[in-house]
Amino acid sequence: MPRLSEFDIIKTFFNQPGLGARPGEITRLGIGDDCALLSVPPGKELALSMDTLVEKIHFPENAPPELLAWRALSVNLSDLAAMGATPVGFTLSLAMPAVNESWLQQFSTGLKNCAEKFHCHLLGGDTTRGPLTITIQVHGLVSSGQALVRSGASAGDNIYVSGSLGLAALSITRFDEALDQSLLDEAFYKPVPRLALGSGAAGLASAGIDISDGLLADLGHVCLASSKGAELQLADIPVSPSLEKSMNAEEALALALTGGDDYELILTAPPSREDEMQTLAQSVDTPLVCIGKITDAEGITCFDGLGEQRTFQKSGYQHFNA
Ligand code: ADP
Ligand code: MG
Numbered sequence: 001m002p003r004l005s006e007f008d009i010i011k012t013f014f015n016q017p018g019l020g021a022r023p024g025e026i027t028r029l030g031i032g033d034d035c036a037l038l039s040v041p042p043g044k045e046l047a048l049s050m051d052t053l054v055e056k057i058h059f060p061e062n063a064p065p066e067l068l069a070w071r072a073l074s075v076n077l078s079d080l081a082a083m084g085a086t087p088v089g090f091t092l093s094l095a096m097p098a099v100n101e102s103w104l105q106q107f108s109t110g111l112k113n114c115a116e117k118f119h120c121h122l123l124g125g126d127t128t129r130g131p132l133t134i135t136i137q138v139h140g141l142v143s144s145g146q147a148l149v150r151s152g153a154s155a156g157d158n159i160y161v162s163g164s165l166g167l168a169a170l171s172i173t174r175f176d177e178a179l180d181q182s183l184l185d186e187a188f189y190k191p192v193p194r195l196a197l198g199s200g201a202a203g204l205a206s207a208g209i210d211i212s213d214g215l216l217a218d219l220g221h222v223c224l225a226s227s228k229g230a231e232l233q234l235a236d237i238p239v240s241p242s243l244e245k246s247m248n249a250e251e252a253l254a255l256a257l258t259g260g261d262d263y264e265l266i267l268t269a270p271p272s273r274e275d276e277m278q279t280l281a282q283s284v285d286t287p288l289v290c291i292g293k294i295t296d297a298e299g300i301t302c303f304d305g306l307g308e309q310r311t312f313q314k315s316g317y318q319h320f321n322a
Contacts, residue, residue, distance in 0.1 A: 004099055006127050013108035014092070014122055021089045021121035026141070030089070036123035038088060038139060046088075047140040047147060049079035055132035065103050067189035068134070069110030075212065076138040077118050077193035078263040082210035084148040084202025085140030086195065087120035095130035118195060148201060148208030148267070150225035157206050157268040157294040159230060160277060162194050162286050165215060166252060167240040169259020183242060191263035196284035198265060204276055205267040213260045216300060216312060222266060223300065232292035235305040257302075257312050268294055 004012070014020060014031065021030035028037035040046050053059055053072050073090065080087055092111075096103075115121050120138065168191060171184035194210075201208060207226060211218045215237070223229055234253060243252035267288075269277050274290075281288035295301075302310045 004101065009099065009104065009127055010125075013104045014125065014127075016108065016112065018116050019108060019112040019122050021123050026088050027121075027123065031122060031124050036089070036091070038123075040141065043144055044141040045144050045147065047080055047083045047085035047142050048137060049076055049083075050135060050137040051076050051079070052133060052135040064185075064189075065106035066110030066113075067185060069107045070114045071189045071191070072134045072136050073111060073114045073120070073138075074118070074191050074193050075263060076136045077120060077195060078191060078210040078212070080138055080140035081193045081195045081198030082148060082208050082265055083140070083142060084146060084198050084205075084208060085142040086199050087118060088139045088141055089121050089123040090115075090136050090138045091123050092125035093128075093133075093135040094125065095128050095133040097129065097132060118193060142199075142202055146203040148198065148205055150207055150209055150222050152205075152207035153222050153226035153228050153268040153294045154206060154270065155228055155294055155296040157270050158274060158277075158290045159219065159232070159292045159294060160205075160267045160269065160288050161211075161215065161238060161264055161291050162197055162267075162281075162288050163192075163262065163264040164238040164240040164256075164287070165211065165262050165264060166243050166256035166259050168261035168263075169214075169255050170240075170243060170246070172261065173255075173259070187240075188261060191261065193263065194265045194286060197267075197281065197286045197288070200280045200284055201265075201267050201269075201277075204273055204280065205269045207268045209266050211260065211262050211264050211266060214258045215266070216257050217260070219266055219300060222268065223294070223298065226294070227298070229295040229298040230292055230300045231295055232300060232302045234302050234310060236289055236291045238287065238289050238291075254312060 021027045028039050167187040171188040207222050209218050209222050239252045239256040304310050
């Protein structure tokens with residue numbers, strides 16, 4: 001079979017039905033021209049976010065292409081969720097060392113499945129030769145002035161976290177015989193972007209962020225941006241129940257607080273909106289628990305069930321720090 005040209009690759013794998021965006025009210029033009037065209041409705045703002053995954057830095061060599069695609073798109077969608085935005089579409093820049101049709105087939109299938117599930121289709125991109133690198137930029141819409149910015153938290157606000165924490169970090173830190181490998185793969189490669197929770201919280205919650213670096217590290221970003229601090233009740237942290245099978249409660253708690261990659265949301269909201277927050281969580285079928293409060297005093301203080309203060313190393317991953 002003759003080698004596929006760049007244009008064949010785009011047509012066969014990326015502009016395939018279910019993956020490539022089709023023209024509609026917001027997407028005026030998708031793949032195929034020099035630019036895609038989006039129409040932003042009145043009263044909405046365009047939310048943009050981009051994430052890059054580099055082989056051997058963000059994922060191991062020979063990572064399963066379908067799962068890799070799913071992760072690349074879903075972590076971007078999580079950023080939209082954290083802002084309270086609803087996805088419109090995404091662009092993809094793909095660098096790969098050689099044309100491997102089987103890899104492309106699996107990668108584009110994973111991308112298509114994720115795109116269809118979360119209603120976010122491919123608008124365009126770039127295809128080039130180079131070390132395997134996947135860059136995705138998502139585009140979403142949020143009502144003007146209602147985005148969940150990090151700087152919006154006030155003293156006295158409740159701090160909420162969705163879902164449960166720690167399993168994704170476990171899947172990259174150690175191979176664990178006590179746990180099913182497919183469960184670990186799902187946790188790392190298929191985080192569920194909390195889109196319905198995030199968009200429902202726009203205009204309701206005061207601040208939001210998704211947990212990519214770890215609960216303490218990401219809550220730290222909200223505190224810093226809001227010039228506030230936080231008090232956390234450790235007994236209320238939703239530690240992933242699966243962790244109990246392979247470690248003691250202390251280790252599990254530490255992983256839930258400092259391990260990243262779960263892509264759950266941290267939201268803050270004034271106590272006066274507690275009922276609305278719980279109603280929202282129920283209506284979108286997403287677990288949401290209050291884990292503490294925003295304080296005027298800076299820094300994050302953790303209390304155990306007996307009211308004793310505890311400290312943890314905030315170990316969010318940073319690329320350029322030792
Ligand atoms: P240009 O040279 O004008 O930048 P390209 O030849 O790179 O255009 O791309 C042609 C069309 O294919 C464009 O619409 C571009 O957005 C799209 N495209 C290229 N690579 C990808 C990709 N990996 N995924 C989706 N669309 C792509
Ligand atoms: Mg051009």
